[in-house]
Amino acid sequence: MNFNTESPATREELLQCLRRHQSADFRLAAGGTDLLIELKKSGPEDLTLINLGRLEDEEFTGITIHPAEIRIGALVTAARIHKDPYIHEHFPVLHQAARSLASAQIREVATIGGNVCQASPSGDLSCALAALNATCEIIDMDGKIRHETLSGFFRGPGKTSLLKSEVLKGISIPVNQDETLMSGFIKIGKRLAMECSIVSIGYHFQMNATGTVIQAGIAIGAVAPTVVFCTRAAAFVTGKKVNDLTEEEQLQVAGLIRQAASPIDDLRASAWYRSEVLFNSARSIFEKA
Amino acid sequence: MRLRIIWLIQSFKTALIMDKKLKLIGKSTPKLDGSERVSGRAVYGHDIELPNMLHGMILRSRYPSARIKSIDCSEALELDGVECIITANDVDVNRISYKRDHPVLKGETVNCQRDELAAVAATSRETARKALRLIKVDYEVMEGIFDPFEALKEDARQINLYGKGAESFGNKNIAESFTYSHGNLEEQKKNSRVIVSRRYRLPRVTHCCLATSNITADYSVLDGRLTLYASTQVPFLYQRDMAHALKMDPSRIRIIQPTIGGGFGSKLDMYPFEPICALLSMKTGKPVQLLYDREEEFIASPTRQTMVIDLTTGADAEGKFTFREVRIIMDNGAYTSWGATTPFVMMQTYSSLYQVPACHFRADAIYTNNPFAGSFRGYGNPQATFSVERNIDLMAEELGIGKDEIRLINANYPGEITGQGLHFKTCGAKPALMKVLETSDYERKNREKQNGRYRRGVGLASMLHVGGGAKIYRSDGCGTRLKLDHYGYLTIVTGSSEIGQGSETVLAMIASEELGIPLQQIRVINTDTDIKPWDVGVHASRTSFVAGNSLLGAIRLLKDKLNLKAARLMECETGDFLYEAGSIRADQKEIKIDKVVREMHFGSPNELCVAEYFYEPPSSFQDKQYMGDVSGNYAFASQVAEVEVDTYTGKVKVLNVYVSQDVGRVLNPVGLQGQIEGGLAIGIGYALTEEMIYEKGVLQNPSFHEYKLLTPVDMPDIHFYPIETLDEAGPYGSKGAGEAPLIPSAAAIANAVSDALGVEFQSLPLTPENVLRAWSEKRQHEPANSRKV
């Protein structure tokens, strides 16, 4: 593995760097926890790494709270997300997903932008963000900004809508409309740390004072080519009192979630297992403890 | 009458051991090399750098089974920085492995994914890697044989061309075979109320040493000597094997062991990469270092033996065991390493774990195009114990007696001489069983059954393992040399090796205990075959036992000298003086130990304060029928595992493991606890998650990402209760303890999961998927109305 590294310190340097390398072979690197494994396998020659790790730009590195949304810079690490009190209180699904990622050491360097741009179907932060209806903020080499929903952004395993001239700048999540929440992240794997999801479910239900769901987000991971937003299941739950679903309704939602999946057999688990566990775990969200 | 006398003698000796007030033995002492290791000061093989050192790398086969038509290295040789490339045609070497069935470099055929075709020495690892890519191999690919049962068929082709199966065992693909029996099987079958037959399948797992395989070879063209910095756990056998491979005189080979980052049995044999590295150094006249990366470590380092066990066992109406009949087919892989000899240990478990009136055992290791298996902590015993303990649960269920009761009825006892001739002079089997039953609250937990999503279960299993070495080589002994200097510092030169197990610390503790010298003034030298005396190596949980006894012998001789001199200096009668706080004490008198040494060195007649001793355990060779008392003493242990199974996901959470083990005597509590916890980590991984997944001989998960070694957060609470039986053979009454902790774990956990779900498991690992599948199948067979969703 052989590469040159460039470490822009400002946004302008970054954009210049992008412009300069358009006709060459380059990769963006944030925490490098996905990228280095990939490069080790492919063993590229004469590659340039544009290292985002030295970028000093609040919009890339900070978490800011606005009236309608919260913005998380693409370079914010999983550890920072896990420790952030606002996220902990208002978006438990994201807090839990960050906590479940890899190990303490990796969480210190793995970024949210890297997780999303990796577009892995088992990306835990991606799954949580999908359940939160998050939007990507993308900047191109000329400084132009565009926004795209996560479900539009993911195009397949490892594929996104990003162009070679673009960088993910941040993610925004709409603030909760109501603060009665049922929100969490379920991750199924063989061990409790350093584990890639075999199945994951992120859910985020906002309820009014009577307990009726006014906003619902459900996303599933590792059971399809991309993280999937379960539109029909979310619609089914909206308008219902989620704590009082009948057993039949519980099974119905779980069934809808299962239908959104198209799992395959791989080394980690069979399609049968993924489908079973997805259904059972989905059901467990609504079961009283 | 005879029994009584033996008992008297034994209790007298025990009393002697007990009587002595121990100052340091039995007190937790941090590992001597602990701070070096955690601070990064320790020098592992990977840290070695010699002047002009080259980097070696190996080209392995692309196919698990093929004929090699040609290997073309010309383009690679032209690469800048490449100094040497060797293939089978370039070297004059002997085949290796105890069966001599393993060519160091493969020239005719390749038989598994690991196979070494060529090796490069270059000025950097990068260059070496590039050179490998430029070597062109022309293969004629053959269909591999990956199932041992296929390999046994008449029309299967001979997999290992050097195998002697046809002559020795009646089938060309049998690499090794063991048969053992005692008692009258047919009669015992008639005595049986229940007979249970099951087939068990055990997976292939690997050691996962944190330090990957490594070697640095330094051949001097000036004197023809070869120095190897090698992570071996058996330096003297390794020296012999290396000499055989290279057609060299063994004493021209010096083995230096750098700090070893994990052994667990993996470094008990010599593998092709080691003579290959030596050859590269001999060809170039420069030092060459060969390091595996993690992927190569998974692909090319040894594994535990995978096997299929057909076990039939019986018990009479009272629950007394009647017989065991075992047939084992082991997947030997393409070549033979020590894994093929695991039946030697397994047969002890089948013949002698619990009282067994009759036993018939046969195990064959079959060549396949899979990678070969080596030795691994436990040496076949986890597999054997899994099958025995599963069958015991099934027999208890059929007989309607308690799973605890059936084990207590049949437990081994002190004084027992088993059908195989193992003599249990001391035996903590029953105390260990009772201890875990009591501390785990087994009876209550076994009664309680849950209905909801989460179901708890408890499982019980025991084990038997050698505790005082194992006589399988001509000598199971160990030598020690002592030097006490005139400042009162002691150097222990021991034949034994430290591979992380903490035996070095135990040796220093013993010396400190006996000579009254503080630990800080004791050094253990144990890493250089040019200096240290003979020892077989680290295996069979033997090091503290054998090296400890050897050290005690040397100390006795050293004390004889010191006592004599001290008496003269103190002007009193010589005797067995007290050694304490750097002094030698008689009744009213006392003298500093360093002063005594100074008087020895510089007074007349001048003499050195040195001693040496060779200890050979009292064990005996087994005969051709494998009968005999093979170890100096025997270790016993029981474990209760308490699990919670999530019936939605199939995930098994081990909540608690209760461990009780007959260790003879606790020498270093914190070191022992480390062995227990580390052993359980391996045992639980074996039970639940670890598995090398092969597709047609090719490893699919060569990384820690996909090979599921458990992490610290997966570990349960461990409750450990040592049993001290004070066996006269061991130092201070101790027994070997290193392998035992992982041996019954998988069995106990599988029994617990079966208990929780009412489902039988006959294979490992109990991954969430395997558990959920078994659970779903059970529920499909239940009548619909009794089903609770």
Ligand SMILES: Cc1cc2nc3c(=O)[nH]c(=O)nc-3n(C[C@H](O)[C@H](O)[C@H](O)COP(=O)(O)OP(=O)(O)OC[C@H]3O[C@@H](n4cnc5c(N)ncnc54)[C@H](O)[C@@H]3O)c2cc1C
């Ligand atoms: C041992 C281990 C365990 C892991 N466990 C988990 C886990 O439990 N859950 C999980 O979800 N993931 C896991 N991962 C994967 C990885 O850690 C995460 O996906 C992480 O979030 C990636 O972030 P990064 O900053 O390291 O990305 P990088 O590796 O730096 O980048 C990943 C990809 O995104 C691109 N990229 C990065 N940032 C940007 C940007 N701002 N704009 C455009 N493109 C960009 C890179 O070019 C690259 O293609 C694990 C990885 C390892 C090595």
